[in-house]
Amino acid sequence: MIQNILWLTLDSSPDDIAAMVADNEGLPRYFRVDTSLAANPDQDLMKLALKNRTAKDLLVQLTNLGFSLYYNAADESRFIRHDRIIHHWPAVKDGTFKVSDDGIVHQFELPESGRIDQLVVILSPINSKPRLIRYFRPSFATLMKYIPRNTAILRIADVGGVKGAFYLDTRFMPDNSSKIRRLIQSTVNEQSIDADNVVLFGASKGGTGALYHGLTGGWKFVAVDPIISDSWYEQYENDYHFTADGVFLRSKQEIFAELIGQVAAEPRGDSLNSVIVTSSRSPQYPITSEIIYPLRNDLSVLDSGNPNILKHPDVAPSTIYAQVMAINTLLLGFGFPLGESAIP
Template sequence: MAVIQLIKNIDNLSNDSDKVVQKFSKLLQNSKNEYKLLHIGYMQDMFYVRSKIDKDTDFEQITWWLSDHSDFFSDDYMSNIETQKNNGKFISNFSGGKNVSDFWMHENKIRLVFIRGTNGQGTERWYLNSQGKIFLKTEIHLEASGYVTDALKIKINGSEIKFLSEEELIHFYLSHIIHDGDVLVTSDLSLIDIELNYFGHATGKIFNIVDRSPEIKKIKQQIFLVDGLITGNKDIYEQLLLDYSFNKNEVYFIGENSLKRNLSIKGFSMETIKFDNHDKPKLGAEIIKLDHNFNREKLLSGAGKHPDLVNLLNELAGMDYILYRGTKKSAWFIRRRLYDSRSLKRFKDVFYQLNIPEKKRITNKRNKLVVFFLSLPPVDGLISNDPQDRSFTEMFLNIQRSLVKDTFVLRIADLNLVRGSFYANSVNFQDYEQQIQSLIRKIMTENDITVDNVVTYGVSRGGVGALIHGAWLNSRIVAVDPIINDEYYVKYKQDVHYVGQNREVDLTSKIESYLSHSTASGLILSNHFIQNNWKYLERLNLQNKLQLIDVKDDTVTEHSVLSRNTVPEQLMYLNMAFYKLI
């Protein structure tokens, strides 16, 4: 039997293998357990990952394993290149004056080929081994928030195998590595769904232990035990509560029919509808199970290709259901008000996290507050079945180190509709804005913060929240490329933000109305080279209260990359706001 620890990002690995084995040897009353580390993040450079692993660790990596056990694709990625441009970490390749591909390098060797289509957008990623052979291909397409992976391909014994999600590829990998009776362990909550879905193909017990380290305050400690290991074994159950100081309400039992069993404990009612039958959901049940034939665990992955599915998702969102779980054949939606976060605090129906200043950054000056409205997440979060992944983007985690002292940071989740309502009222959540305002006022009161020491801040989706709530609050505002009008995305991007049916598509009038009654000040940071968004911002009547600042960067033409290209400016303006300079 082996205790196998899964990790997706090697930079998050702590040297705790002895601790892991010790915990589970005691729990399973077996002193001969072996420890093995499995890295399942196929997008992380496999040579970099290998360099971070202790040579004595029993280690396996998904991309390295694939490169050793699969056949190679025969595509020639060098023949059509006429000129090249070295951009540091990658090399851009041109043919006929067009950027046809990019080479991503590691130690002066090509490790990944990024293939571009005739319009310049990426269509595929090719992963290379140390000999420059292609062992993995991924099909991709560009959405508003970045590139989405549509499929992953490998070759085994001369035949091509196509996976419709990264989970399918990971499950294929695990099926060749995991043996009966092995114990899977992870401290990464984002991997729990992957493990639970894999459980349908595995006979071993699956554990997920979240570290109780006091530094990780953002994570609510949980243990997941699968296949009824606890049920029927009271001694192990009691030992867990004793060893890890867990309360009984922090231990969840999840079995083969994980979602239904877990929720039915609470007595929730459930209705089943079938997508292929064009069934219509009925308002009443707490949970709706949607059966489908898309054969993917992440229902949102590629959903834009199916207008009927987009309409159904919007319809469910308008009825106040949120996507909560998924398998290859089914997706579950729960009433928004019944959802409870694993790690965030809750005020009314708004979820949040409050970061207080470190002791060394506390002085005798007045307390300050950044109200951080969060942007849309990267692709993995956008298509996640977990509402928190879609609504609470973990970004600028150490931002307080770059802000003036005595600054609190209030991060607010946009847990509404499918991918948030951009912190604005919607048909299903008509007092959303009022609840957010009440939360902000509560935090200000509890921490003795006056409105002249408050800055509302956000990027993209969060930029809209910063505008709406900064105007309402009469605070200072730093909004980065807010999408105040979703017309372009509704018409040409298959309503990728899922706001077309349940919220005003154009928020211009709302924002202008709030500004007309406000004493707020501040700025909107944008770039006129991102024309799809700039054209709406320059029409916005700022009423001499806000400035529209154009960074004039001709290298940034996509909304999704503006934020990471303007970090110094954002931090500068945030700090200027606290000095009343904007």
């Protein structure tokens, strides 16, 4: 009989997990990891994994089997199997969040008028809470107040990976990006929205998704300091996003260099009419500038010199005015100067 819960400790190895699954004749619904042996046993396995190689190996193995950290208590981290998430997540169960036919968790906000002529798609930034909500961190919760009437909002969760799949494909979910793109397209089709009236928006990890799906789906986008390379976080932040050990099929820099090269080579009469909001004060700036270089004449890049920007997470809160301006400019069908422009 298959057990619904299997236990691990920090003495366990990835091979132990494989053996336990084999003995169990299948994957359990839950894994629980006893962290009492850790120096800080009350920390969740994500935090422990940043300093403990054994914890990281366990975390990566569980992630690649399709398990997500959903709860942490004293001496214990709990993981849930991917197909069980929608049955466990309270906001899905009570109808606050919806689930597409492909299993993509999302939320749809109607404008007050009830009429839909335009759509903003919001993709979530990073969150490190040991709860499922880290996959759906609220981003610009009040945006509806600042966009044109008759504009709906589609918010898409980023379930997968350790701290999210960056709206890309992972080893466990090799078709994740296609499912997300289908959700956007099906929403556009169902609401009879013209493709030119769709704007994708996101900051940081959400910016990664906005840039990727904007380029692959042909939609306009506003990407705020998108993370399009793993190298900086792997080198300077101890692999904070857990990208270095096989969770993802390809590195972001490989994905975006190839994609941007393909888009740049396509014959096109008009610009992409899309915006990247960034700052030369962000460590992501030189990386982003290099990778998007082939599209430098087709995009609008707004570079904030705000002295309050000292690191990547400072860019989004310091440039909200520019983000609202960019979203509304694109929704209204206006354009930006191409190339890079300095903003406060």
